[in-house]
Amino acid sequence: MKKAIGQSGVVTALGAMSGTSLDGVDAAVLRTDGHRIEGFGTSGYRAYTAAERQALRAGLGQWQGAAVEAAAAVVDAAHAEILAGFDGVDIVGFHGQTLAHEPRGRGTLQVGDGAALAQALGRPVVWDFRSDDVAMGGEGAPLAPFFHFACAHWIGAAEPLCFLNLGGVANLTYVDPAFARPEQPGALLAFDTGPANAPVNDLLQARLGQEMDEGGALAAQGKVEEGALELFLAEPFFARMPPKSLDRNDFSEMIGLVCELSDADAAATLTGLCAAGVVQAMEHCPAPPAQVLVTGGGRKNPVLMQMLRAGLDCPVEPVEAAGLDGDMLEAQAFAHLAVRIARGLPTSCPGTTGVRAAVGGGIISLPDG
Ligand SMILES: Nc1ncnc2c1ncn2[C@@H]1O[C@H](COP(=O)(O)OP(=O)(O)OP(=O)(O)O)[C@@H](O)[C@H]1O
Numbered sequence: 001m002k003k004a005i006g007q008s009g010v011v012t013a014l015g016a017m018s019g020t021s022l023d024g025v026d027a028a029v030l031r032t033d034g035h036r037i038e039g040f041g042t043s044g045y046r047a048y049t050a051a052e053r054q055a056l057r058a059g060l061g062q063w064q065g066a067a068v069e070a071a072a073a074v075v076d077a078a079h080a081e082i083l084a085g086f087d088g089v090d091i092v093g094f095h096g097q098t099l100a101h102e103p104r105g106r107g108t109l110q111v112g113d114g115a116a117l118a119q120a121l122g123r124p125v126v127w128d129f130r131s132d133d134v135a136m137g138g139e140g141a142p143l144a145p146f147f148h149f150a151c152a153h154w155i156g157a158a159e160p161l162c163f164l165n166l167g168g169v170a171n172l173t174y175v176d177p178a179f180a181r182p183e184q185p186g187a188l189l190a191f192d193t194g195p196a197n198a199p200v201n202d203l204l205q206a207r208l209g210q211e212m213d214e215g216g217a218l219a220a221q222g223k224v225e226e227g228a229l230e231l232f233l234a235e236p237f238f239a240r241m242p243p244k245s246l247d248r249n250d251f252s253e254m255i256g257l258v259c260e261l262s263d264a265d266a267a268a269t270l271t272g273l274c275a276a277g278v279v280q281a282m283e284h285c286p287a288p289p290a291q292v293l294v295t296g297g298g299r300k301n302p303v304l305m306q307m308l309r310a311g312l313d314c315p316v317e318p319v320e321a322a323g324l325d326g327d328m329l330e331a332q333a334f335a336h337l338a339v340r341i342a343r344g345l346p347t348s349c350p351g352t353t354g355v356r357a358a359v360g361g362g363i364i365s366l367p368d369g
Protein backbone atom coordinates (compact mmCIF):
# COMPACT_ATOMS: atom_id res chain seq x y z
CA MET A 1 0.00 0.00 0.00
CA LYS A 2 1.16 3.52 -0.78
CA LYS A 3 2.40 5.31 2.36
CA ALA A 4 1.83 8.98 3.17
CA ILE A 5 5.43 9.53 4.31
CA GLY A 6 8.18 7.21 5.61
CA GLN A 7 8.30 6.15 9.22
CA SER A 8 11.36 8.20 10.20
CA GLY A 9 13.31 11.32 9.32
CA VAL A 10 12.38 14.98 9.16
CA VAL A 11 9.68 15.95 6.65
CA THR A 12 8.11 19.21 5.54
CA ALA A 13 4.56 19.44 6.79
CA LEU A 14 1.96 22.13 6.06
CA GLY A 15 -0.73 22.70 8.67
CA ALA A 16 -3.99 24.62 8.29
CA MET A 17 -6.37 25.83 10.97
CA SER A 18 -9.70 27.58 10.77
CA GLY A 19 -10.40 28.55 14.37
CA THR A 20 -13.47 29.31 16.43
CA SER A 21 -13.21 33.07 15.88
CA LEU A 22 -14.17 32.44 12.23
CA ASP A 23 -11.75 35.09 10.97
CA GLY A 24 -9.88 33.06 8.37
CA VAL A 25 -7.50 30.19 7.58
CA ASP A 26 -3.97 30.13 9.05
CA ALA A 27 -1.45 27.98 7.18
CA ALA A 28 2.14 27.27 8.22
CA VAL A 29 5.05 25.02 7.31
CA LEU A 30 6.97 23.02 9.89
CA ARG A 31 9.98 20.73 9.59
CA THR A 32 9.54 17.85 12.00
CA ASP A 33 9.96 14.11 12.44
CA GLY A 34 6.79 14.03 14.54
CA HIS A 35 8.78 14.17 17.78
CA ARG A 36 11.00 17.20 17.57
CA ILE A 37 10.71 20.50 15.76
CA GLU A 38 13.59 20.97 13.35
CA GLY A 39 12.53 24.37 12.10
CA PHE A 40 9.71 26.62 10.96
CA GLY A 41 8.88 27.58 7.37
CA THR A 42 6.70 30.07 5.59
CA SER A 43 3.15 30.85 6.59
CA GLY A 44 0.07 32.52 5.17
CA TYR A 45 -3.40 33.72 6.07
CA ARG A 46 -6.58 33.74 4.02
CA ALA A 47 -9.28 35.92 5.61
CA TYR A 48 -12.89 34.91 5.16
CA THR A 49 -15.06 37.47 3.40
CA ALA A 50 -18.07 38.83 5.26
CA ALA A 51 -20.35 36.54 3.25
CA GLU A 52 -18.18 33.50 4.00
CA ARG A 53 -18.13 34.35 7.70
CA GLN A 54 -21.89 34.61 7.62
CA ALA A 55 -22.13 31.14 6.07
CA LEU A 56 -19.83 29.72 8.74
CA ARG A 57 -21.79 31.38 11.54
CA ALA A 58 -25.01 29.96 10.13
CA GLY A 59 -23.54 26.46 10.40
CA LEU A 60 -22.43 26.78 14.03
CA GLY A 61 -24.11 24.31 16.35
CA GLN A 62 -25.52 22.26 13.48
CA TRP A 63 -24.65 18.66 12.61
CA GLN A 64 -26.17 18.26 9.16
CA GLY A 65 -28.25 19.96 6.53
CA ALA A 66 -27.92 22.81 4.07
CA ALA A 67 -26.17 25.21 6.47
CA VAL A 68 -23.50 22.62 7.23
CA GLU A 69 -22.97 21.92 3.55
CA ALA A 70 -22.70 25.62 2.76
CA ALA A 71 -20.15 26.10 5.56
CA ALA A 72 -18.18 23.08 4.36
CA ALA A 73 -18.05 24.51 0.83
CA VAL A 74 -16.59 27.76 2.19
CA VAL A 75 -13.97 25.85 4.20
CA ASP A 76 -12.98 23.64 1.25
CA ALA A 77 -12.64 26.55 -1.19
CA ALA A 78 -10.67 28.79 1.18
CA HIS A 79 -8.24 26.00 2.08
CA ALA A 80 -7.73 24.86 -1.51
CA GLU A 81 -6.95 28.47 -2.42
CA ILE A 82 -4.35 29.20 0.24
CA LEU A 83 -2.73 25.76 0.46
CA ALA A 84 -2.07 25.60 -3.29
CA GLY A 85 0.46 28.41 -2.84
CA PHE A 86 2.91 26.29 -0.79
CA ASP A 87 5.65 24.28 -2.54
CA GLY A 88 7.85 21.40 -1.40
CA VAL A 89 5.31 20.00 1.05
CA ASP A 90 5.40 16.28 1.98
CA ILE A 91 2.18 16.13 3.95
CA VAL A 92 -0.73 18.39 4.92
CA GLY A 93 -2.57 18.58 8.26
CA PHE A 94 -6.09 19.92 7.65
CA HIS A 95 -8.06 20.71 10.81
CA GLY A 96 -11.13 22.14 9.05
CA GLN A 97 -13.74 24.21 10.88
CA THR A 98 -15.43 23.04 14.06
CA LEU A 99 -19.16 23.64 13.68
CA ALA A 100 -20.36 21.63 16.65
CA HIS A 101 -18.66 20.01 19.62
CA GLU A 102 -20.48 17.81 22.15
CA PRO A 103 -17.93 15.19 23.15
CA ARG A 104 -20.32 13.68 25.70
CA GLY A 105 -23.26 13.81 23.32
CA ARG A 106 -23.38 13.83 19.58
CA GLY A 107 -19.62 13.99 19.11
CA THR A 108 -17.55 16.59 17.34
CA LEU A 109 -17.86 17.98 13.82
CA GLN A 110 -15.10 19.61 11.80
CA VAL A 111 -16.21 20.35 8.26
CA GLY A 112 -13.82 20.17 5.34
CA ASP A 113 -13.21 17.31 2.90
CA GLY A 114 -9.64 16.06 3.31
CA ALA A 115 -9.98 13.49 0.51
CA ALA A 116 -10.93 16.21 -1.98
CA LEU A 117 -8.09 18.42 -0.69
CA ALA A 118 -5.58 15.58 -1.21
CA GLN A 119 -6.73 15.32 -4.82
CA ALA A 120 -6.60 19.07 -5.37
CA LEU A 121 -3.11 19.45 -3.89
CA GLY A 122 -1.65 16.13 -5.05
CA ARG A 123 -0.36 15.60 -1.48
CA PRO A 124 -1.30 13.29 1.40
CA VAL A 125 -3.74 15.02 3.73
CA VAL A 126 -4.42 14.09 7.36
CA TRP A 127 -7.79 15.28 8.68
CA ASP A 128 -10.64 14.49 11.10
CA PHE A 129 -8.20 14.74 14.00
CA ARG A 130 -10.73 14.69 16.84
CA SER A 131 -13.26 11.88 16.20
CA ASP A 132 -11.20 8.90 17.38
CA ASP A 133 -10.32 10.63 20.64
CA VAL A 134 -14.02 11.30 21.29
CA ALA A 135 -14.89 7.70 20.35
CA MET A 136 -12.40 6.55 23.01
CA GLY A 137 -14.03 8.65 25.73
CA GLY A 138 -11.91 11.79 25.25
CA GLU A 139 -12.97 15.42 24.96
CA GLY A 140 -11.57 15.59 21.40
CA ALA A 141 -9.85 18.85 22.41
CA PRO A 142 -7.50 20.48 22.96
CA LEU A 143 -5.07 18.77 20.57
CA ALA A 144 -2.35 21.42 20.35
CA PRO A 145 -0.77 20.22 23.66
CA PHE A 146 1.32 17.51 21.96
CA PHE A 147 2.78 20.31 19.83
CA HIS A 148 3.22 22.54 22.89
CA PHE A 149 5.33 19.74 24.33
CA ALA A 150 7.58 19.86 21.24
CA CYS A 151 7.67 23.68 21.51
CA ALA A 152 8.80 23.48 25.15
CA HIS A 153 11.77 21.37 24.03
CA TRP A 154 12.44 23.63 21.03
CA ILE A 155 12.71 26.73 23.23
CA GLY A 156 14.93 24.83 25.69
CA ALA A 157 12.56 25.14 28.65
CA ALA A 158 14.14 23.68 31.76
CA GLU A 159 11.18 24.08 34.13
CA PRO A 160 7.44 23.42 33.81
CA LEU A 161 5.63 26.13 31.90
CA CYS A 162 2.18 26.83 30.47
CA PHE A 163 1.00 27.68 26.99
CA LEU A 164 -2.24 29.64 26.92
CA ASN A 165 -4.18 29.96 23.67
CA LEU A 166 -6.59 32.91 23.55
CA GLY A 167 -8.70 32.46 20.41
CA GLY A 168 -12.49 32.28 20.46
CA VAL A 169 -12.17 29.78 23.33
CA ALA A 170 -9.22 29.70 25.78
CA ASN A 171 -7.14 26.59 26.36
CA LEU A 172 -4.25 25.97 28.72
CA THR A 173 -1.43 23.43 28.49
CA TYR A 174 0.89 22.68 31.41
CA VAL A 175 4.10 21.08 30.14
CA ASP A 176 6.80 19.42 32.22
CA PRO A 177 9.80 19.36 29.88
CA ALA A 178 11.63 16.89 32.12
CA PHE A 179 9.67 14.13 30.35
CA ALA A 180 10.95 12.67 27.09
CA ARG A 181 7.59 11.88 25.52
CA PRO A 182 4.31 13.83 25.66
CA GLU A 183 2.11 10.82 26.43
CA GLN A 184 4.03 9.94 29.60
CA PRO A 185 1.80 10.49 32.64
CA GLY A 186 2.71 13.85 34.17
CA ALA A 187 4.22 15.35 31.02
CA LEU A 188 1.08 17.27 30.06
CA LEU A 189 -2.12 18.57 31.58
CA ALA A 190 -4.41 20.46 29.21
CA PHE A 191 -7.97 21.70 29.01
CA ASP A 192 -10.19 24.54 27.87
CA THR A 193 -10.41 27.19 30.59
CA GLY A 194 -13.51 29.05 29.41
CA PRO A 195 -14.35 31.53 26.68
CA ALA A 196 -11.59 33.80 25.35
CA ASN A 197 -12.57 36.38 22.75
CA ALA A 198 -15.85 34.91 21.47
CA PRO A 199 -18.14 36.76 23.94
CA VAL A 200 -16.35 40.12 23.42
CA ASN A 201 -16.46 39.65 19.66
CA ASP A 202 -20.18 38.81 19.80
CA LEU A 203 -20.84 41.87 21.99
CA LEU A 204 -18.98 44.22 19.66
CA GLN A 205 -20.71 42.68 16.67
CA ALA A 206 -24.18 42.99 18.18
CA ARG A 207 -23.81 46.51 19.62
CA LEU A 208 -21.37 48.24 17.27
CA GLY A 209 -21.14 46.06 14.15
CA GLN A 210 -17.41 45.54 14.81
CA GLU A 211 -15.48 42.27 14.62
CA MET A 212 -13.42 42.72 17.79
CA ASP A 213 -12.30 45.10 20.54
CA GLU A 214 -9.08 46.06 18.75
CA GLY A 215 -6.25 46.56 21.22
CA GLY A 216 -8.79 46.30 24.05
CA ALA A 217 -9.59 49.96 23.36
CA LEU A 218 -13.21 49.76 24.52
CA ALA A 219 -12.50 47.53 27.54
CA ALA A 220 -9.77 49.97 28.60
CA GLN A 221 -12.44 52.66 29.08
CA GLY A 222 -14.72 50.50 31.20
CA LYS A 223 -14.71 48.77 34.55
CA VAL A 224 -15.34 45.12 35.37
CA GLU A 225 -18.71 44.34 36.96
CA GLU A 226 -17.65 41.96 39.75
CA GLY A 227 -21.16 40.56 40.24
CA ALA A 228 -21.20 39.29 36.66
CA LEU A 229 -17.84 37.62 37.20
CA GLU A 230 -19.19 35.78 40.23
CA LEU A 231 -22.21 34.53 38.29
CA PHE A 232 -19.92 33.44 35.49
CA LEU A 233 -17.62 31.46 37.77
CA ALA A 234 -20.66 29.74 39.33
CA GLU A 235 -21.26 27.94 36.00
CA PRO A 236 -20.84 24.15 36.49
CA PHE A 237 -18.08 24.05 33.83
CA PHE A 238 -15.68 25.76 36.24
CA ALA A 239 -16.24 23.23 39.03
CA ARG A 240 -15.46 20.31 36.71
CA MET A 241 -12.02 18.78 37.02
CA PRO A 242 -9.96 18.81 33.83
CA PRO A 243 -9.62 17.57 31.15
CA LYS A 244 -12.63 19.42 29.75
CA SER A 245 -13.48 21.22 26.54
CA LEU A 246 -15.97 23.72 25.21
CA ASP A 247 -17.91 24.55 22.07
CA ARG A 248 -17.53 28.11 20.77
CA ASN A 249 -21.05 29.13 21.76
CA ASP A 250 -21.22 27.33 25.13
CA PHE A 251 -20.97 30.68 26.90
CA SER A 252 -22.82 32.83 24.37
CA GLU A 253 -25.53 33.59 26.95
CA MET A 254 -22.83 35.44 28.93
CA ILE A 255 -23.71 38.49 26.90
CA GLY A 256 -26.92 38.50 28.93
CA LEU A 257 -24.88 39.15 32.09
CA VAL A 258 -23.75 42.47 30.70
CA CYS A 259 -26.88 43.62 28.85
CA GLU A 260 -27.53 46.46 31.31
CA LEU A 261 -23.96 47.74 31.20
CA SER A 262 -22.48 50.46 29.02
CA ASP A 263 -20.49 49.32 25.97
CA ALA A 264 -17.19 49.97 27.74
CA ASP A 265 -18.18 48.26 31.02
CA ALA A 266 -19.65 45.31 29.10
CA ALA A 267 -16.43 44.90 27.08
CA ALA A 268 -14.31 45.18 30.23
CA THR A 269 -16.47 42.62 32.02
CA LEU A 270 -16.44 40.08 29.17
CA THR A 271 -12.67 40.52 28.89
CA GLY A 272 -12.53 39.94 32.64
CA LEU A 273 -14.50 36.71 32.22
CA CYS A 274 -11.75 35.28 30.05
CA ALA A 275 -9.04 36.27 32.52
CA ALA A 276 -11.04 34.94 35.50
CA GLY A 277 -11.45 31.56 33.80
CA VAL A 278 -7.71 31.34 33.21
CA VAL A 279 -6.80 32.40 36.74
CA GLN A 280 -9.14 29.79 38.18
CA ALA A 281 -7.82 27.15 35.76
CA MET A 282 -4.26 27.69 36.90
CA GLU A 283 -5.18 26.14 40.26
CA HIS A 284 -5.40 22.76 38.53
CA CYS A 285 -1.73 22.81 37.51
CA PRO A 286 0.32 20.22 39.43
CA ALA A 287 2.94 22.87 40.27
CA PRO A 288 3.28 26.62 39.67
CA PRO A 289 4.60 27.15 36.13
CA ALA A 290 7.77 29.18 35.62
CA GLN A 291 5.97 31.26 32.99
CA VAL A 292 2.82 31.45 30.88
CA LEU A 293 3.40 31.89 27.15
CA VAL A 294 0.34 33.30 25.42
CA THR A 295 -0.63 32.49 21.86
CA GLY A 296 -3.70 33.39 19.75
CA GLY A 297 -5.28 36.75 19.04
CA GLY A 298 -5.97 37.59 22.70
CA ARG A 299 -2.27 38.21 23.31
CA LYS A 300 -2.69 41.40 21.23
CA ASN A 301 -5.19 42.77 23.73
CA PRO A 302 -3.21 44.69 26.38
CA VAL A 303 -6.21 44.95 28.70
CA LEU A 304 -6.59 41.17 28.75
CA MET A 305 -2.85 40.64 29.17
CA GLN A 306 -2.82 43.10 32.08
CA MET A 307 -5.72 41.30 33.77
CA LEU A 308 -3.85 37.99 33.42
CA ARG A 309 -0.66 39.48 34.83
CA ALA A 310 -2.61 40.89 37.78
CA GLY A 311 -4.18 37.50 38.52
CA LEU A 312 -1.20 35.17 38.05
CA ASP A 313 2.01 34.90 40.07
CA CYS A 314 4.41 34.22 37.22
CA PRO A 315 5.57 36.07 34.10
CA VAL A 316 2.88 36.18 31.37
CA GLU A 317 4.33 36.89 27.93
CA PRO A 318 3.31 36.47 24.31
CA VAL A 319 4.95 33.35 22.80
CA GLU A 320 7.07 35.72 20.70
CA ALA A 321 9.14 36.29 23.87
CA ALA A 322 10.33 32.69 23.41
CA GLY A 323 10.84 33.01 19.64
CA LEU A 324 7.54 31.39 18.57
CA ASP A 325 4.82 32.79 16.28
CA GLY A 326 1.56 33.27 18.15
CA ASP A 327 -0.45 33.82 14.97
CA MET A 328 0.63 30.49 13.51
CA LEU A 329 1.09 28.15 16.46
CA GLU A 330 -2.18 26.28 15.85
CA ALA A 331 -1.50 25.81 12.13
CA GLN A 332 1.99 24.56 13.01
CA ALA A 333 0.39 22.24 15.58
CA PHE A 334 -1.71 20.53 12.93
CA ALA A 335 1.35 20.15 10.69
CA HIS A 336 3.12 18.41 13.58
CA LEU A 337 0.10 16.28 14.46
CA ALA A 338 -0.29 15.20 10.81
CA VAL A 339 3.24 13.77 10.83
CA ARG A 340 2.56 12.02 14.14
CA ILE A 341 -0.61 10.43 12.80
CA ALA A 342 1.06 9.31 9.58
CA ARG A 343 3.72 7.65 11.75
CA GLY A 344 1.30 5.96 14.12
CA LEU A 345 2.17 8.21 17.07
CA PRO A 346 -0.46 9.41 19.55
CA THR A 347 -1.80 12.97 19.46
CA SER A 348 -3.73 12.97 22.74
CA CYS A 349 -3.59 11.13 26.06
CA PRO A 350 -5.50 10.99 29.35
CA GLY A 351 -3.82 14.21 30.57
CA THR A 352 -4.82 16.26 27.54
CA THR A 353 -8.33 15.09 26.60
CA GLY A 354 -9.26 12.53 29.24
CA VAL A 355 -9.18 9.81 26.57
CA ARG A 356 -8.91 6.27 28.03
CA ALA A 357 -5.43 5.71 26.56
CA ALA A 358 -3.08 7.62 24.28
CA VAL A 359 -4.53 7.71 20.76
CA GLY A 360 -3.66 9.05 17.31
CA GLY A 361 -6.55 8.44 14.96
CA GLY A 362 -7.38 10.81 12.12
CA ILE A 363 -7.96 10.00 8.46
CA ILE A 364 -5.08 9.89 5.97
CA SER A 365 -6.16 10.58 2.38
CA LEU A 366 -3.70 10.00 -0.43
CA PRO A 367 -4.04 11.57 -3.89
CA ASP A 368 -4.69 9.14 -6.77
CA GLY A 369 -1.87 8.27 -9.12
N1 LIG B 1 -5.25 43.45 17.90
C1 LIG B 1 -6.17 42.77 18.61
N2 LIG B 1 -6.75 43.35 19.68
C2 LIG B 1 -7.69 42.69 20.40
N3 LIG B 1 -8.11 41.46 20.12
C3 LIG B 1 -7.56 40.84 19.06
C4 LIG B 1 -6.56 41.45 18.26
N4 LIG B 1 -6.21 40.59 17.29
C5 LIG B 1 -6.97 39.49 17.48
N5 LIG B 1 -7.78 39.64 18.54
C6 LIG B 1 -8.78 38.69 19.04
O1 LIG B 1 -8.35 37.38 18.74
C7 LIG B 1 -9.34 36.70 17.94
C8 LIG B 1 -8.65 35.80 16.97
O2 LIG B 1 -7.83 34.93 17.68
P1 LIG B 1 -7.30 33.60 17.01
O3 LIG B 1 -6.98 33.84 15.59
O4 LIG B 1 -6.27 33.07 17.91
O5 LIG B 1 -8.62 32.70 17.10
P2 LIG B 1 -8.94 31.28 16.50
O6 LIG B 1 -7.68 30.55 16.21
O7 LIG B 1 -9.92 31.48 15.40
O8 LIG B 1 -9.72 30.62 17.72
P3 LIG B 1 -9.50 29.21 18.50
O9 LIG B 1 -8.08 29.18 18.96
O10 LIG B 1 -10.49 29.32 19.62
O11 LIG B 1 -9.87 28.17 17.51
C9 LIG B 1 -10.11 37.82 17.25
O12 LIG B 1 -11.40 37.38 16.90
C10 LIG B 1 -10.11 38.90 18.33
O13 LIG B 1 -11.14 38.71 19.23
Ligand SMILES: CC(=O)N[C@H]1[C@@H]2OC[C@@H](O2)[C@@H](O)[C@@H]1O[C@H](C)C(=O)O
Binding pocket: 019, 020, 098, 101, 108, 140, 141, 142, 143, 144, 145, 165, 167, 168, 169, 170, 171, 192, 245, 246, 330
Ligand atom coordinates in the same frame (compact mmCIF):
# COMPACT_ATOMS: atom_id res chain seq x y z
C1 LIG C 1 -13.49 21.44 19.29
C2 LIG C 1 -12.52 22.51 18.90
O1 LIG C 1 -12.36 22.80 17.74
N1 LIG C 1 -11.87 23.11 19.91
C3 LIG C 1 -10.88 24.16 19.68
C4 LIG C 1 -11.41 25.48 20.23
O2 LIG C 1 -10.48 26.55 20.00
C5 LIG C 1 -9.62 26.64 21.14
C6 LIG C 1 -10.08 25.53 22.02
O3 LIG C 1 -11.46 25.40 21.65
C7 LIG C 1 -9.37 24.19 21.71
O4 LIG C 1 -9.93 23.21 22.54
C8 LIG C 1 -9.57 23.72 20.26
O5 LIG C 1 -8.58 24.13 19.36
C9 LIG C 1 -7.21 23.97 19.53
C10 LIG C 1 -6.51 24.24 18.26
C11 LIG C 1 -6.78 22.60 20.04
O6 LIG C 1 -7.39 21.59 19.72
O7 LIG C 1 -5.75 22.57 20.72
